[in-house]
Every structure is written in C-alpha cells, then in structure tokens.
Amino acid sequence: MAGGRVYNGGSGGGGSSPLSVLFQNQKGSCASQPLDSLFLSGSSPSFLGSRSMVSFEDARVGNGSNRPFFGSYDHEDNGDDDLDDYFHQPEKKRRLTADQVQFLEKSFEVDNKLEPERKSQLAKDLGLQPRQVAIWFQNRRARWKTKQLEKDFDALQASYDSLKAEYDNLLKEKNELKAEVVLLTDKLLLREKEGGSFELSDANNLSQEPLQKQGSESACEVEASKVSIVSCKQEDISSAKSDIFDSDSPHYTDGVHSSLLEPDDSSHAFEPDQSDLSQDEEDNFMSKSLLPPFIFPKLEDVDYSDPSESSCNFGFPVEDHAFWSWSY
C-alpha cells in the first residue's frame, strides 16, 4: 500500500440501488437506458467480483465458488490445482473484465467525477475495492484528457493550415501586384520621357489634355517635374485624391512613399518575405516612382474581412475601380 496515503477501503452505501447512485448526479433524463440494459441483462451483474489484485480475497469470499466471477478472464484449464495455484500466486495486476469496464465506462459517461457514495456503490456492484474504482476513474480521466488534447491539436493544426494557405495566397497576390506596379511604372516613365513632364497643377487638366499632346521636353525638365512632385505636401494628396478619382487619368502626387513596396514585416508570421525585390532595389524603385501612396496601401492596412473589398481593390471601394483602368 502506498505510504502516507490512506485509501478508503470501506464498502460504503447501504441499500440504495446501483442506478440510483449512478445517476444521482445525472444531468440528462434518458441516460439511464444503457445502464438499465446493462443491469437488466441478468438477475445480477455477471461480472460481480474480479480478479483484481486488491479485491481478490474479498471476491473469493463474497462469491464463493461462483465461477462466473472470473468473467471473461478464463483459464484454459481450471482444474482445482490450477485454481489453487491461482489463488496462491503473489498479488499481481488483474485486468478488469469487459463487463466491468463497460459498466465503468457507462458510469464515466454519466459523470467523470466520482463522489464517495457513488464510488462505494460502484465498488459494491462490481465487486471491486472503492480504491480500484477511484483509480480506474483517475486513469480514465487521464486518457480522456489525452484524447481531448489530441482533438484540440488537430483542430489547431487545421486552423493553422487554413491560415497558412490564405497567407500564401495573399503573398502570391502581393508579389503579382508588385510586378504589375513595376510594369506600369516602367510604362509611365517611358511615356513621361516621350511625352514630357507635368506637375501636379497640371493634373486637373490631364483628362482634357492627354499626355501625348504635351510637347516633348528636355530631360532636365522631366527631372524638375519629379522634384516638384516629391515636394508636394500631404494635404495636396487628399485634395488631389478626390480629383484623381474623378478622372480616368493617372495623377502624380507624393511619388516617394516607402511603404509602397516595402516588405511588410508584420507579414512574416509564417516565413520570410519571398519578394524578389531586395530592399535596395525597392528603395531605388521607389525613388523613381511617382505613384501616390494611397494607391498602394500597406498589406496590413487592407481590410480583407469585407468581401466587397478584395485585395485587388487595395481597400478602396469598388466604385473606384475605374481608377485602375489606365489606358496607354
């Protein structure tokens, strides 16, 4: 016996029926069905007693020579000698019979906690020591917890996989859009060189005056236009934005916006950014870029929760799509 711990070996509970004890804490109203059938399958539980180490003597006394006491745990040859040897062998672990386990399982389903009265009654009904019943419940709770942890793990794994796939898709989309930006910017610069520069003040006239019609200007004038664009203040952007969105032509405001193609650190939750643009390349690109910052919000600024705003919209209302239909 364990040192220090005194186990309740008493038989407990007097005349209450097994079911009344079993279901004293029952929450459902119809849960007695399985146990009823279990009990009613015979005049008395055929698994009374056990070969468990602790209850061995008790069971022998309590059941006399009642062979069914051994349940399904049969010896091939149960001669008297064997039986005698069996009873005199040193105490060993005995597995509970299938019926005993089934009964305990049903009881566990009703309530996985064991009150003293219920424990005593179960022990009495099963021919086990109350301690054995307590141990069985203890181990059963441990198994249940393990199973529960496995379930939780599987659920979390599935959730992770889903989020990972979503993240990968967004990353791919982001890179595709980056490539598109590069392409469009190249076209823009080419067009700028061909068609000359313009300043923000010209933007309002852009729709009426296509760039092609602007006369060719020197390269130095092109650079000058960039400077004027860069120096454009943020308040100009907001006012220009409304104008721009009324126009189907591209407009330039604060062309240098580091957030445009900057790798988003917050998007590294799963793995490093696989962007093919290095930071230097991107900075270089951005220094040349004349694109307004509100066109390219950071990825984390885009609210994907709204189905009406796909990542392709960059968080802009759908009605602003016309802005993207640049024609060259």
Add this chain to the structure above:
DNA sequence: TTGTGTTTTATTGCCTCC
C-alpha cells in the same frame, strides 16, 4: 516462441481545498 510496442492497472509525490 520471443522480442517489442501498446494498453491497463497501480503507486508515488505533490498540490489544492475545506
């Protein structure tokens, strides 16, 4: 039959609650 991995029963020590 035997070696090995898994499951089940039981012990031990620590912790919490009343």
Add this chain to the structure above:
DNA sequence: GGAGGCAATAAAACACAA
C-alpha cells in the same frame, strides 16, 4: 491535517509481427 485530484511513472497484461 486529511481527502482527493493530477502528473509522472512502474509494472503487468496484452497484441502482434517475425
């Protein structure tokens, strides 16, 4: 301080392939 729960672990019982 005792009772009981839990985690860790031991050890017997069991399953199964070679």
